[in-house]
Amino acid sequence: MKHDPDELVILLTRGISQRKMYFAEHPKVAAISHSFPKELVSFLEQSGSKSLFLGVVDRKLVYHGTYLIGPSIVGSKLSEFAEFLRCGGFLFQSVVHADEMTQFFTLASEIAEPLAHLAEARALLRERGIRNIELSPVYEDPEHFGGLSDFAGEFNGELADDNDGQMAGMFLCQNLYDTVDTAHTGSTMGYSLDIDRAREESGKLVDGTREGFMDIMQLVHYPDFDTYTVGHSVRVALLATLVGKSMNLNDETLLELCMAGLLHDVGKSQIPDEILFKPGRLDVEERDIMETHARIGAEILMGHEKASMLAVAGAWGHHLRSDGGGYPKAPEWAGRHFLTQLLQVCDVFEALTAIRPYKPPFSPRRVYEIMVQDEGAFDPTALGVFVRAVGLYPPGSRLVLTDGTRGIVTAAGNDPEKPVVLIQSDREGNELPAEMHHEVDLDAEAEDLPAVEELLM
């Protein structure tokens, strides 16, 4: 029985992020330093292991011989740290204690360039008093911890093949997450935004999705509970790019739109975590504070000479309703740009379809119900364009068809109910080999075409 160390990876990443922002004794850092050992012990008890080994291979996290794609996307800081330490992974002993974790986070936040070799890194850890976190040699080294007897039978020294397309997508997502995370963290610290990086990553996304959005849309649905504003921003950027492409926007506008999606919530970096991550309803004062994030975000972006006006407008207007409601309160004479209204649609759609600590994910169908019933909330044309591009089953959605086959949506069809599906398993539920995967356009004029039976969320 395997157990996924997702939560532990999130804790490690968050610990590094928080330590970058706060001093070592800060309650936020201390909270993570204390909770990691507890969570680790609980995890190890459940998994029946004595220690947790997280391998790092080519910036991907590996656990028990399997790539952890989701955690790798949000855990780029951890893999980058491993690269700097010239190591192939981290072995966390069950007895690791909070002080060691604080030192671990401190080191990760301080180290700015790769060390010369692993021995130096190990010495550094010892120097910092970190005894219960061991550094593994790199994957190709025979001494790599992945081959230790502890994992005999579970790890045969060979990593499972990865799908090249998915891996490329993973790196793209990793960079997008990191771009947004860095932007948010930097804003909290008062640093200038790295707009060039956001532009570069947006360019990669626009280029990388020329073949379609299926792979990348699957990847970005990793539920990053602790940093969900980051994942949300990436997903909004993706949706906006998807819709923008369907509108045949030129590359420059598409790039601006993507950047606007990535950075639209940067104002949340200035909202206290206690409000931002409050699980229940916000009271009036908290809501007032929360609502300032739109204006703050726009001002942060406006202060940056390289930020486009679309990015500023995206941050400013993504909570503005088409009928003039929402926030920041708009005067009657204020104009609205179509692309900002499109971002608003993407923002709401993503927020409702995503998992949040305080809500379950809704299906696109339910979300559309909510959206169409809320008259005046959305620009009809923007919503229409969105519906045409995304449909009831967004690219990357996993479906069961009425004939029992299963597949992944590669593109929306002309009819929102009839997407194009890449069939991946047969009627008996057996997975088909990659060469037998085939696309079915459910909207094609052919007889006996199956319909969608169920959306797998």
Added chain:
Amino acid sequence: MLTKSPKSIALDEREGGGEQSPHARLLLSLDRLFKVGPYYPPGHAATRRVTSDFKNVMAHLLGQQDTLVFRMKAGVLHVQDEMLDDSWPGVLDFQTLLLQLGVDHLEIDGDASVEDLLTFVSRFLAFRNEVAGVKHFRHMKYDGLPPSVRIGEKQFRTGIALGSTGGEDQDQDGTFLLDEPEGLGGLDEILNEGADPGCVHGAETINEGIDAARESSADPTLDDARVVAAPPRLAENKKPVASGLGELIGGFESGQEQDIRSRALESVELMIQKLGRSKRSGRHADFLGTDTESAGERQTRTLQKMPGEQKDSPQEQPEKPKEVFLMSLPELRDALGEYAGKATEIEYGNEQDETEHLSIIFQMLMDKQPPDVLTSIERKLDLVFNRTLPPQEREVCVAGVQSLVTAEDEAARHRGLSLVLNRFRKARTESVIRLLDDVCERCHDESRNSLWPFVVNELLLGNDTDDLPCFHRLCLRAGEMDLEVMREQAPQLRKLPAMKKGLFSDDVLQPPLVELYPVFSVLLEAAHPGPIAVKLVRGLKLDPPGTIGESVMPLIDTYKHSYREFLVELLASGHRNRPPKSLLEIAGRVLANDLLALSPKRRGEEWVPGTIASLAEIPVPHAEKILKTITGRRFLFLINTWPKPCRNAARDTRKKIRLAALAAEAAREVAEDPDRAFTKLKSESDS
């Protein structure tokens, strides 16, 4: 937002008749009672009024009934079984209070006395204070209530269907305030320490349910939290856990050790809380004004498996509750089709549309902004203004400037308007004068006052005079302003480029535009009017206003502080046909001081005889003496120091003055004694 049941009474429905429903009035009067009651003594007029109002409304509502019953049903407040609309005044507050206190129902006797009602209110507020900030579950004691007011505490209901996807779950959202007790240790304690049989049976049943869930999941490591988060599987147990809960609670009621009971209750609450947690509606749902709970959706927090990671076997995947949809698929298809149809009706170019960007910039400028933001705004405006603005963008500019003028923060207003108008002017693609004219056209008086410095600044800079009618219209607007307002706003004007850097257009100052005389007058009032004074003197000499101006201005060679009073007065009244007395007096003083001081070289200038002649019109002190000097002064007793035309003019003027004096004297005598004056005149004439 509450979903209205058919039985619910909405205020708006009743308001059709122009009168509030008794239920709404009851809650309003109760709200007042809570707000006033505790703060005044029982006999006070305010308390009398609110209590009697409440009693009246209550009596009206009760009719033949004896007791008023407030009841919480599914988290919603009901009175006499009528569901209340939480948009009514007081409903939400009272509902929240009951939820906070864990009150299931509240009964108030129709004959409750004023004192009882006030006691009830103060006790309830005390209860609320008691639970405020409580982090751990504890049993509340609702003591001190009068007999006429009774409350029923919330009970754990035995009929909770754990597997239900229905929307009703009233035990949520802080009804019980707990921190996060991990696991279900409290149940084990009951079993270990030996308690009431009913209670033990209940706890056993729950634990059996959990074990069964563990077994059925084929996952021995399934923890308690995950078990309680998997309602469908629990619901499949033959022996319903819910009934076990009922027995457990029955045991509590029969009496238990307090600490065991508390811990057990924590365990039960944990389960209920976990179930309830999945039911909270999201913030975006709030934003959309949509009640996501009404759909009865519940989903546990499950991590989605990523491709490439280990996949759950079908047996491992928990059965997910079905989503409930409010629209049929064809209905949704139609609705979406309508939207998608709209999307095909227009073409999406990549054309530049800056209306929103301009709107945002204007809104940002309403507040104080850091320098980097202002610099960035300047750059962005330069890009926008670098082309001819489409009408809609120009419209936003006009409205934006108009809006900026009303900004409360004076510093922000000044900075914002300066910034926008500077960029607009520098772009030279649009007329800033026309923009300001349009803004003035729409502004109220007060806004026009605030805009005045910016208008004058642009007029002084004057590099935008292509549209002359518009330019003159704006000059008139600027000059028509009340002088006091101008004086108030002048300090702002001095901070703007024209006055600050002395950038004055010859179009405006050479000669000064008559429409702007009052403006110039105010500007000269300053102790140090600066370069504009020199420019004004030069301009006024080119085209002196009125006879006074014609007489005196040639005498003024350059600006001196001593001329300020005269120039101010001249500009304030210079365009009038009849100069005021005050101006005449000041002009007289200037002539008295400066005429004789004219250099011999200048005395030959053409204007001098005319100015000398003006002494007949202007009350110059010691005019006779001045004129006599002009006519009689000689150099070395031989050479006249004043040219002949000047002497002639002086001689004529002396005559005029003398005659005028005689005429004045005669007029005075006539006025005093007409007969005597006539006799005198006759005798003089005869002689």
